[in-house]
Amino acid sequence: MAEASKLFDQKASQGKVSSDSSKESAVMKAGEMALKMYLKSQGGGKAESSGSGILGLASKFLS
Numbered sequence: 001m002a003e004a005s006k007l008f009d010q011k012a013s014q015g016k017v018s019s020d021s022s023k024e025s026a027v028m029k030a031g032e033m034a035l036k037m038y039l040k041s042q043g044g045g046k047a048e049s050s051g052s053g054i055l056g057l058a059s060k061f062l063s
Contacts, residue, residue: 004030 008026011017
């Protein structure tokens with residue numbers, strides 16, 4: 001997510017970020033994507049169906 005923040009700043013300084021975009025939104029999307037990729041690499045099914053563990057924790061922050 002730190003990389004997303006750096007990339008957002010870099011693109012914003014070049015004028016390549018639309019006015020309705022926010023850094024917070026970009027970082028949040030990066031976190032969501034990282035979580036999805038992690039869950040997929042771990043087999044995801046167990047964590048998603050149980051509603052506990054890392055998915056349950058992440059849902060508190062992503063909601």
